[in-house]
Amino acid sequence: MSTRERILEVAANLVAESEDGDVSTRAVCEAAQVGAPALYRHFGDKQGLLSAVVDHGFDKYLATKRQREATADPVDDLCDGWDSHVDFALRNPNLYRLMNSPAMRTPPAAALESHQILTRDLERAAAQGKLRLAPELAAQMVMSANVGVALMLVARPATFADRGMSRRVRDAVHAAVFTPDVTESRAESFAQEAGTAGRDEVQLPATAARLSAMLAQAPPSALTDAEAALMGEWLDRLSR
Structure with missing residues (x-):
């Protein structure tokens, strides 16, 4: 393992174990058994290190999306994408808060790639006549709502204790971006699966x-x- 990889692994573990998700460069250097010059040479500064930690952790999540084969129904893929996003946040709360922290000067590359994957699925939906507005605008609406729900579940678990809230917000946003026939069809399907009458x-x-x-x-x-x-x-x- 290279020095850079060792520093990154140590920093990622310290972020995950920290009470507030924050770590000091001194703690990282001590745990990785390297001097401060080595850390700054590879990452520039603390923000550069934390940005690399976010990309390192979120890259594992994105690997499953990169390998995923698109189904015939982009709406199903978008629903699965929303749910997997929330699940990742709940399994990696400190990393997720860090990724969406205002303190991050530039968006991590992983966040940009995630947005691109979402936009591509929405473009597929538009090509099938299932979208009621431009894919780029729909992507902004879906992503902002998805991130907002995930952050609330992670940051305020006592207030947002109902995981079903995520699905309700997802369906409400989808109702705003998809054509009525799509949302009505999904509502009927859900009712049948739930055994409603x-x-x-x-x-x-x-x-x-x-x-x-x-x-x-x-x-x-x-x-x-x-x-x-x-x-x-x-x-x-x-x-x-």
């Missing part, structure tokens, strides 16, 4: 959400506090 099943979450809001605004006097809390919990579950 008809319009009443679809309206249940909306009805529960409305009742929950009404209960919060004006708790029925006929209910005790405990009963109202229990009903609120049931309605919250149904609305989700």
Whole structure:
């Protein structure tokens, strides 16, 4: 293993093990058993090192995307791409926060490649008449929402504890970028897979959400506090 590779591996491990995802160049040099001049010679400065760490870690994730063979349905590929993006963030929280940190002066090469892969899938969807706006704009919308959801799940797990939230945001964004026939078809397919039956099943979450809001605004006097809390919990579950 070269000196550069050893420094990179050590820095990546320290980032993953750190409480806040930050590391000092001194700690990296000590762990890699190299002097500071060697680190700066290979990476320029701390930001250069961290950018290399991000590319090194995210490259493993992108390897699966590079090898993936496109299916006949780009919409399916885009859904899988969204889900795998979120899964990667949850498995590598420090690396993911670092990748999207405002402190990074230039976007890591891995982030740019990920965006290019997304755009290519959207271009395929456009060629099939499934996109309602330009692929470049759709890519910006999808990527910003995907990154936002992933960051919230990673940074605020107590608030964003429901993994299903990611799918809901994904479907909402897809409804904005794909033609109505695509989103309607996927909604029907999802309903069939989930075993739902008809319009009443679809309206249940909306009805529960409305009742929950009404209960919060004006708790029925006929209910005790405990009963109202229990009903609120049931309605919250149904609305989700």
